[in-house]
Every structure is written in structure tokens, then in C-alpha cells.
Amino acid sequence: MSLDVSLLQQADLAPPPPLLLNLLETSHHILCISHVSPDGDAVGSLLGLAWILRAMGKRPVLALQDDLIQEFQFLPGVEEIIGPAAVAHNYDLIVCLDTSSVDRMGTVYCSEIHSQIPLIVIDHHITNTFFGTENWVDVGSVATCQMLVRLADALDVPLTEQMAVSLLTGLVTDTLCFRTANTDANVLQATLRLLVAGADLSHIVRNTLDSRSFSLLKLWGAGLASVQMEDGIIWTTLSAESRQQSGVELHQSDGLANFLVTVREADISATFSQRFAQSGQELIECSFRAKPGFNVSQVAFTFGGGGHPPAAGCTVAGRLQDVSSRVVAALQEMRRQSLAGR
Ligand code: 5GP
Ligand code: MN
DSSP states (O other): OOOOGGGSOOTTSOOOOHHHHHHHHHOOSEEEEOOSSOOHHHHHHHHHHHHHHHHTTOOOEEEOSSOOOGGGTTSTTGGGOBOGGGOOSOOSEEEEESOSSGGGGGGGSOHHHHTTSOEEEEEOOTTOOOOSSEEEEOTTSSSHHHHHHHHHHHTTOOOOHHHHHHHHHHHHHHTTTTTSTTOOHHHHHHHHHHHHTTOOHHHHHHHTTTOOOHHHHHHHHHHHHTOEEETTEEEEEEOHHHHHHHTOOTTOOOOHHHHHTTSTTOSEEEEEEEEEOTTOOEEEEEEEEEOTTOOHHHHHHHTTOEEETTEEEEEEESOHHHHHHHHHHHHHHHHHHHHHTO
16 A cells, blocks of 8 residues: 555645745845755755755855855756855845844845845744845744745745755754654655655765764864763763864854763753954854753744754853853753743
8 A cells, every 4th residue: 555645734834925935036136045054954054955956947146154164065056056155135035044133144145235035044943033025934944944845835936956955955954863862754745755856865874964074073082082061961062172172163163062962861062162253253153962952942032143952152252161061051051941930
């Protein structure tokens, strides 16, 4: 007996608003943007949307603040992505993907120049600030790429191999290869359709989650050497010096928080990575992960960042030791309240 996967219900997932579909159908000169330090869902949704728009006969312009790391260079169409300096003024539509607030686009989006242009936001972060003129924010989707499968359907665009490879990359990276608690039948149904359209799951996993440089391993070594754990919170700090010594690429997320949260005695993990802005200001990039039942997005939001209940982050100005102790205290307080509320 065969199962017709198209019969599975997607009724609980928010469909794209009609106005958004209309804007995409009637615009021609479209700028697509995703967030700084792009991850798999950022670049996958950017390229996926570009292939959908091309199938509609449009020629989208794709822009990112930061260079793509090695892991995403295999994706179809990456050579088309431009940096902030090449972004023009005269688009008739801007689409922002997988980005929870306007600042996360970096200088690719310049409000003095672009604020007159309609801005569509397509995102799945619970901390989204609804900064677009048209916002499609679905926190029930595990990845922005999952929303774009529904967008292609709503636009009557058949899935191609290029779309499928791009979109499956975001699904794989945001779910850590279908291991997060939000991975459900809808996610697997979307995945099945992308596989049928020609995406190679094992190739994507090998290039993304199962690929890291020797430099990154050395950085992990430095982080693991000074790891601490107290009251169910496990954390470590990474100095700018240790990052420089390891030779890790500038926009490479270290991924160490994902590893730390697997420690049985811990409910929440955090990494604090020091960097210096061009002005010399000390900035601490904080990355959080939580086991089910704890919500790190709220703590990240309090410190000016954002994310999802199990994975979030923020960038805080200050000294490495000061910031890490303040943030760990906030995480401990959140954990206490969560346990008390059970
Ligand atoms: P990661 O720890 O992998 O860098 O990020 C985990 C999640 O937190 C992602 O959804 C990412 O978009 C969000 N995130 C990380 N850093 C920041 C930040 O500085 N600001 C905001 N708004 N979100 C962040
Ligand atoms: Mn995402």
C-alpha cells in the first residue's frame, strides 16, 4: 500500500498572506536579503526564494552583509550574492528572510535609502519585531525554508532541484538534521517533497553539519579547556586571541553551544565569544541552547538579541568576564523560574 503524502494536513501552518503573493507577482526589480553571519536557513531561504522568483520570470538581486563560509559554497547560485557596497537604491520590492529585526540585515538595508520601498518579512523567529510593511511570521515553522515550500505552492511554482537543494539545507541546519523537538510530520512531509524534487540529503548533511575545519576543532579545544557548569547551566568563554590563534573564519559560528547542551547534567548552554569592533569597542557574541522546557529566546531578547525557545543569541557590549557573568545569572534566574512553574 502506498501513502499519498500530499494528503497529509498542513492546516495548522500559516499560509502566505494574499497581499504578499500579490506584491511578489507584480514586482520585477526585487532585492532579497537575509541576516548577518548567515547560517544554513539564511542562505538556503535566500537562494530558494531567488530560484522561485526566477521560475516566475523575475531577476532577483541577492545581498548579504557577510561572506559565506566554506560550508555553504556548494549551494546553487551562491556566486550571484552581492555585498552591501553593490546594493542599489531603485528596487520596487525588498524581501527580508529569516531575520528577526531590522538591524540583523546589517548595512545591506539602509533605511534612509530603502524605507520608501515595500518591505516583505518572511521569518519564523518568536522574537520577530514585525519591521516590514508586510510580515509573514510563522513560529510554527522550524525554518524559513519550510515556509518557502508553502510559498512556492501558493505561487503555483513547481519545485525544481535548485529550489529543493537550497530549501532542504535550511531545514537540515535549523533542525540539526531532524533532531530538534519541533521536527514533526509537516517537516518530514516538506522534506519528502524536496527529496522527490531532487535534493540529496546526505550531500547536504556532509557539507553542513558534518563538516568543520581543523581550526574550528582547535577553537573548541580552547573553549572546552575552560568550560564551567553551575545549577544546570554549562558555559565557556572564547577570547578574540584564541579565535585568532585558531585561524577560524570570521563569520564561522563556532557551534560549540550545540555540543555543550548535550551534557546530561545541563539544561542550558552558553558560549561567549569576544570580538572587537572597528572602533575598538569590545563586543561579546552570546549563543544559547536549551533543552525542551526552557526558553532562551526571552533572555536573548532582554539583552537586545533574539532567536527561538531552544536556540537564541545576542551581542552585548562590555568586558568578556562582566558580560558572561551577567548573562549566566540571567540564564540561572530563567531556569529557576521555569523549574518553579512546573
Ligand atoms: P546561533 O547561536 O546559532 O548564532 O544563533 C541561534 C539563534 O539565535 C538564531 O536563530 C539566530 O538568528 C539568533 N541570534 C543569534 N545571535 C543573535 C543576535 O545577535 N541578535 C538576534 N536578534 N538574534 C540572534
Ligand atoms: Mn531560521
